[in-house]
Amino acid sequence: MATLCRPAIAVPEYVITQEQTLDLARELHAGHPQLDLALRLIANTGVRTRHLVQPIEDTLRHPGLTSRNARYEAEAKARVPEAAYRALAHADLAPCDIDMIIYVSCTGFMMPSLTAWLINTMGFRPQTRQLPIAQLGCAAGGAAINRAHDFCTAYPQANVLILCCEFCSLCYQPTDLAVGNLLSNGLFGDAIAAAVVRGQSCRGIRLDHNGSHLVPGTEQWISYTVRETGFHFMLDKRVPGTMADLAPALREMAGLRGQDISRLAFYIIHAGGPRILDDLCTYLKLPPAMFRYSRATLTERGNIASAVIFDALDRFFDAESVDHADQGIIAGFGPGITAEITLGTWNATGEPVIPVQARETTQHVGNPAQTNKPQRAHDALPAPLRR
Numbered sequence: 001m002a003t004l005c006r007p008a009i010a011v012p013e014y015v016i017t018q019e020q021t022l023d024l025a026r027e028l029h030a031g032h033p034q035l036d037l038a039l040r041l042i043a044n045t046g047v048r049t050r051h052l053v054q055p056i057e058d059t060l061r062h063p064g065l066t067s068r069n070a071r072y073e074a075e076a077k078a079r080v081p082e083a084a085y086r087a088l089a090h091a092d093l094a095p096c097d098i099d100m101i102i103y104v105s106c107t108g109f110m111m112p113s114l115t116a117w118l119i120n121t122m123g124f125r126p127q128t129r130q131l132p133i134a135q136l137g138c139a140a141g142g143a144a145i146n147r148a149h150d151f152c153t154a155y156p157q158a159n160v161l162i163l164c165c166e167f168c169s170l171c172y173q174p175t176d177l178a179v180g181n182l183l184s185n186g187l188f189g190d191a192i193a194a195a196v197v198r199g200q201s202c203r204g205i206r207l208d209h210n211g212s213h214l215v216p217g218t219e220q221w222i223s224y225t226v227r228e229t230g231f232h233f234m235l236d237k238r239v240p241g242t243m244a245d246l247a248p249a250l251r252e253m254a255g256l257r258g259q260d261i262s263r264l265a266f267y268i269i270h271a272g273g274p275r276i277l278d279d280l281c282t283y284l285k286l287p288p289a290m291f292r293y294s295r296a297t298l299t300e301r302g303n304i305a306s307a308v309i310f311d312a313l314d315r316f317f318d319a320e321s322v323d324h325a326d327q328g329i330i331a332g333f334g335p336g337i338t339a340e341i342t343l344g345t346w347n348a349t350g351e352p353v354i355p356v357q358a359r360e361t362t363q364h365v366g367n368p369a370q371t372n373k374p375q376r377a378h379d380a381l382p383a384p385l386r387r
Contacts, residue, residue: 002152003204003347004145004330006317007195007310008086010079011051011301018048020056021186028060034179041179042186046274046295050189050302052169059169065230068170072108076165079192080114081122084163087194091159091202095122098196099158100129100151104140104306105165106224107231114165137222138270139334140164141193141306145342146210148197156199164193166305171231180235187273189302193310201352205313205328205344209257213249215242218337239337240275246339247283250331253341259327265346266321266328267291268312271298276333293319306332324348 022039029035052059053075062068088094101115101124113132118124131147133140141164148160168188173181197207221236254261262285271277271294281288288295293312297304301311309332322328323346330342347353 001156001201001352002149002207003198003200003202004148004207004313004344005087005091005196005198005202005204007193007314008083008090009307009311009314010083010192012053012075012079012190014052014055016050016052016056018043018045018186021050024056024060025182025186028174029177029182032177032182038179038182041183044274045183045187045302046299047187047189047302048299051191053167053190054169059172060174062172062174062229065228068230069108072167072170073110073114075167076105076108076110076114077117080163080165080194081118083192083194084118084122084161087161087196091196091198093159093196093198095124097159098124098128098161099155100131100148100160102131102133102144102147102160102162103165104133104136104144104163106134106137106140106305107167107171108165109134114163118163135335136306136338136340137334138272138303138305138308139332139336139338139340141309142270142330142332142340142342143212144306145195145197145207145309145330146212146340149207149210149342152197152199152207158199160197162193162195162197162310164191164305164307164310166191166307168303168305171233173229173232175229176232180237181233184233184235187303189304191301191304191307191311193304193307193314195310195313201347201350203350204317204347205330206347206353207342207344208327209253209343211253211341213246213253213339213341215245215337218242219335221337222335240273241279242333242337243276243279243283246333246337247280249339250329250341251284254329254343257343259343261329262286264328265323265326266316267294268309268316268328268330269294270308270332270334271295271312272303272308272333274298306334308332320348322346325353
């Protein structure tokens with residue numbers, strides 16, 4: 001069964017603290033009539049540090065869309081391969097073992113997608129399928145997991161590499177002075193995430209079921225306006241309250257699989273802001289500690305768009321805080337308002353895990369002897385990553 005392996009996370013070397021962000025806001029927007037409100041909102045995000053792909057001095061300048069997008073492409077090509085190689089190593093695979101690459105980004109544009117460059121550069125087979133996802137924003141990390149799950153369900157021997165490249169700082173617009181944009185300037189950070197979904201059983205999160213939910217009438221609440229200067233982020237003040245609609249969707253999906261959403265062992269949730277997690281605690285009757293991985297990501301990285309759930313997943317893998325066969329949920333939220341939801345089971349051993357329904361009905365789900373690990377193309381990995 002399809003299994004999500006441990007992710008690899010990479011963040012740029014330039015760091016800005018919340019204190020520096022607040023000082024910059026006071027300096028740059030001293031006469032803003034709602035400055036005090038913006039400062040309170042930024043302070044309440046819980047974001048302590050964020051990573052930027054270039055120094056803050058360069059980030060604050062806007063050299064134009066052409067220059068910004070060229071910077072996006074150059075940084076993506078310089079930084080994505082290393083994270084990809086580490087994710088492949090986590091999955092015990094090489095580039096030629098991958099059957100599809102899903103590339104996720106909403107902060108820059110390339111056509112052909114970076115996937116074409118990666119196939120030509122990293123040793124992926126020419127037959128590798130390409131699936132770029134560009135317009136689901138923060139929900140796209142969850143969508144990538146779900147599409148990888150679908151592909152591995154259709155092709156049980158297949159392996160999918162997911163890559164998220166989000167340089168949110170390259171979308172900074174110095175002339176956008178709405179409070180929502182000032183808040184965004186103190187919330188979003190830059191990061192790259194990579195993860196493999198393997199068709200065969202291995203250590204990781206076995207993917208059991210996935211689905212989507214769109215809140216009707218909210219398509220304008222999170223959006224980009226495309227202007228001569230690039231992407232202008234639009235954030236409606238009603239967005240933080242959307243968990244009132246999405247929490248029931250999470251509960252319903254879990255219920256369809258015979259699970260109680262309030263009694264799962266782990267929750268990997270998109271941390272778009274602290275209220276999302278606080279409201280889910282209320283609506284799902286969960287203690288705050290159940291979202292500790294998402295909160296840590298928000299505190300140390302900020303909102304890193306589609307990469308958030310993979311950063312939280314990496315912390316989950318590192319903690320090893322649940323038992324074999326424990327069940328949980330992964331959910332990303334983004335424009336639409338859209339939720340991409342995955343239900344999964346922790347596989348600590350790498351051996352096939354019998355689904356709950358099969359255990360209850362004593363149905364046979366397959367012979368573990370038939371789940372032999374595919375032959376690795378070991379030599380295709382760079383020497384430092386061979387194991």
